Amino acid sequence: xxxxxxxxxxxxxxxxxxxxxxxxxxxxxxxxxxxxxxxxxxxxxxxxxxxxxxxxxxxxxxxxxxxxxxxxxxxxxxxxxxxxxxxxxxxxxxxxxxxxxxxxxxxxxxxxxxxxxxxxxxxxxxxxxxxxxxxxxxxxxxxxxxxxxxxxxxxxxxxxxxxxxxxxxxxxxxxxxxxxxxxxxxxxxxxxxxxxxxxx
Ligand SMILES: Nc1ncnc2c1ncn2[C@@H]1O[C@H](COP(=O)(O)OP(=O)(O)OP(=O)(O)O)[C@@H](O)[C@H]1O
Ligand SMILES: O=C(O)c1ccc[n+]([C@@H]2O[C@H](COP(=O)([O-])O)[C@@H](O)[C@H]2O)c1
Numbered sequence: 001x002x003x004x005x006x007x008x009x010x011x012x013x014x015x016x017x018x019x020x021x022x023x024x025x026x027x028x029x030x031x032x033x034x035x036x037x038x039x040x041x042x043x044x045x046x047x048x049x050x051x052x053x054x055x056x057x058x059x060x061x062x063x064x065x066x067x068x069x070x071x072x073x074x075x076x077x078x079x080x081x082x083x084x085x086x087x088x089x090x091x092x093x094x095x096x097x098x099x100x101x102x103x104x105x106x107x108x109x110x111x112x113x114x115x116x117x118x119x120x121x122x123x124x125x126x127x128x129x130x131x132x133x134x135x136x137x138x139x140x141x142x143x144x145x146x147x148x149x150x151x152x153x154x155x156x157x158x159x160x161x162x163x164x165x166x167x168x169x170x171x172x173x174x175x176x177x178x179x180x181x182x183x184x185x186x187x188x189x190x191x192x193x194x195x196x197x198x199x200x
């Protein structure tokens with residue numbers, strides 16, 4: 001009897017903060033690609049993020065746990081948060097594969113992030129470690145060249161023009177982030193006074 005090979009989505013992100021764009025992308029990927037689970041992996045120290053003073057990994061991890069808690073298919077992994085040094089997807093995929101031997105991994109990213117994938121660390125190794133899923137994102141049209149045939153699937157998701165940058169700017173100005181991020185994340189941001197006094 002053949003055993004079911006678990007189909008696992010891996011949604012990596014800085015999640016500073018996690019917002020409904022991330023959650024809709026993961027949910028839609030899970031439905032369309034028939035994933036058994038989507039593992040959210042907050043970055044430890046993102047290698048390419050430009051904004052000053054990225055919020056501590058522990059805050060970003062906890063906001064991700066709060067945002068995903070109600071969905072039985074969503075989990076959160078600490079592999080990137082706990083690994084010292086800069087975060088690279090090649091390391092993320094090795095660690096997730098070790099935790100879930102034999103799983104069929106699908107790395108989910110927005111079209112904007114995927115366009116830079118050839119500049120990621122050990123890019124040529126990534127294709128054999130996971131399938132890559134580029135979700136559509138308002139304001140970005142995907143153009144990836146020079147990737148192996150069949151390595152990337154483009155997925156149309158309901159457009160939500162939400163970004164973490166905008167959420168941080170709103171919180172800094174004292175404007176509402178209700179309904180852009182889950183309710184528990186709104187409350188977490190207020191409780192810990194995140195994003196006040198930052199300058200982009
Ligand atoms: N609204 C959205 N729709 C679809 N994909 C998204 C959306 N927002 C973010 N993503 C994707 O989710 C992944 C993680 O995103 P990230 O945590 O960097 O959020 P972000 O909103 O892009 O942050 P920032 O504004 O700080 O750059 C990336 O691959 C990104 O492209
Ligand atoms: O491996 C790399 O070199 C690399 C470079 C930039 C981004 N990534 C990954 O892409 C995901 C989205 O990153 P970001 O910075 O847009 O939040 C996250 O999982 C990062 O670890 C990975």
